[in-house]
Amino acid sequence: xxxxxxxxxxxxxxxxxxxxxxxxxxxxxxxxxxxxxxxxxxxxxxxxxxxxxxxxxxxxxxxxxxxxxxxxxxxxxxxxxxxxxxxxxxxxxxxxxxxxxxxxxxxxxxxxx
Amino acid sequence: xxxxxxxxxxxxxxxxxxxxxxxxxxxxxxxxxxxxxxxxxxxxxxxxxxxxxxxxxxxxxxxxxxxxxxxxxxxxxxxxxxxxxxxxxxxxxxxxxxxxxxxxxxxxxxxxxx
Numbered sequence: 001x002x003x004x005x006x007x008x009x010x011x012x013x014x015x016x017x018x019x020x021x022x023x024x025x026x027x028x029x030x031x032x033x034x035x036x037x038x039x040x041x042x043x044x045x046x047x048x049x050x051x052x053x054x055x056x057x058x059x060x061x062x063x064x065x066x067x068x069x070x071x072x073x074x075x076x077x078x079x080x081x082x083x084x085x086x087x088x089x090x091x092x093x094x095x096x097x098x099x100x101x102x103x104x105x106x107x108x109x110x111x112x113x
Numbered sequence: 114x115x116x117x118x119x120x121x122x123x124x125x126x127x128x129x130x131x132x133x134x135x136x137x138x139x140x141x142x143x144x145x146x147x148x149x150x151x152x153x154x155x156x157x158x159x160x161x162x163x164x165x166x167x168x169x170x171x172x173x174x175x176x177x178x179x180x181x182x183x184x185x186x187x188x189x190x191x192x193x194x195x196x197x198x199x200x201x202x203x204x205x206x207x208x209x210x211x212x213x214x215x216x217x218x219x220x221x222x223x224x225x226x227x
Contacts, residue, residue: 004156031212042219043157043202050212058214090156099145099164100206100213104157 002026004105006091012111013081021076021108023091031094032074033058033102034066036087043090049074081112115140119203119218126193127226134188134221136203141181144206144213148177148188151200151220160201161188193225 007022023032033048045058049068063085065077074093078085088109092102116139126132136146145164149157161170161177163186169178176189190197200222204215 033214040219043204043215043217045214048212048214056212092157094213099162101145101147101159101162102204102215103159104149106156107154 004091004093004103006089006105006108008108009106010109012113013078014113015082017081018077018079019081019110020078021089021091021110023074023076023093023105024072025074025091025093025103026072027093027095027103028071029093029095029103030071031096031100032068033092033094034064034074034076035090035092036060037090037107038087046076046089081110083112086110086112115143115205115207115216117203117205117216117218119201119221121221122219123222123224125224125226128193128195130193130225131189131191132193132223134190134201134203134223136186136188136218138184138186138205138216140207141184142207143181144208146177146179146186147204147206147215148175148186149202149204151202153199157202190223193223195225195227198223198225 034046035043047066052071091105094100094102148160163179174191200220202220203218206213
């Protein structure tokens with residue numbers, strides 16, 4: 001099993017550009033999450049999903065949108081990138097049967113210039 | 114709002130030493146607590162998960178304890194090795210809208226010196 005994968009691994013954007021980060025999991029997990037990790041701030045939840053077709057806001061949702069059209073995929077979109085969105089983005093998934101233990105992807109390093 | 118604190122922020126020990134990493138949280142109404150390891154430039158690897166009804170969990174040289182009433186958890190690493198060098202993150206799970214969400218501490222960066 002590949003577990004949780006993220007595409008791309010690295011990306012550089014100019015201010016105002018848009019992009020989509022893709023997260024895929026092959027563990028049939030119901031729940032999926034997007035986090036950002038910044039120096040001195042720790043990991044913060046952006047958005048999450050409790051199932052196909054559902055999404056909800058986390059702690060820092062502004063400037064991001066998400067979609068969960070298929071159970072195995074969770075997309076994070078930046079419509080108009082800002083330098084403040086320079087960060088490392090992590091996706092995670094979990095399932096109720098494992099007490100919601102979260103499994104993380106390898107991350108996407110995004111720089112907005 | 115749940116807050117998670119990890120002390121110290123960094124720790125350097127000689128190889129072979131036993132060590133303890135600390136995690137404290139402000140709201141005892143947690144569902145579970147997870148300890149993660151993060152290597153530089155990598156994702157998070159789950160080490161141990163302790164359910165709120167449990168007192169401790171063990172995996173190999175790692176032992177994690179949980180005292181919900183005092184809002185504390187410790188991660189004990191026995192006979193440390195240079196390969197244990199990494200950042201260790203503590204996270205507590207609480208009930209959100211239809212799911213359980215994690216609040217993370219900022220981590221303890223561990224260096225094990227050969």
